[in-house]
Amino acid sequence: MAIVKVIEVLAQSDKSWEDAAHSALQEASKTVRNIKSIYVKELQAKVENNRISEYRVNAKISFVVE
Template sequence: MAILKVIEVLANSDKSWEDATKKAVAQASKSVKNIRSVYVNEQSAMVDNGEVSEFRVNVKITFEVK
């Protein structure tokens, strides 16, 4: 039986929500091992002068505790 833990991570990108998600996983993987999945819980964006300037995600990252 595997024991899994979930952490919540916030990340941003000036390119896309997908890029922000990848950044969240990359940053989390520096200190968390055995990442199994990522769930995008929430998306938002900042607008500057009528254009989207930043994409933000709130993700839940699941990893196995050994």
């Protein structure tokens, strides 16, 4: 029987929410093995001069525990 663990991470990008999610996954994969899924829980944006300057995601990453 496999055990799945979930961690919650925050990431940001100056390009898009998709890029922020990709960054979250890339950073987590540096120390976590067997990643199976990412669930983007929340989207946020920082605004400067009436324009989005940073895209932010709050994501949950699931992986199988060895």
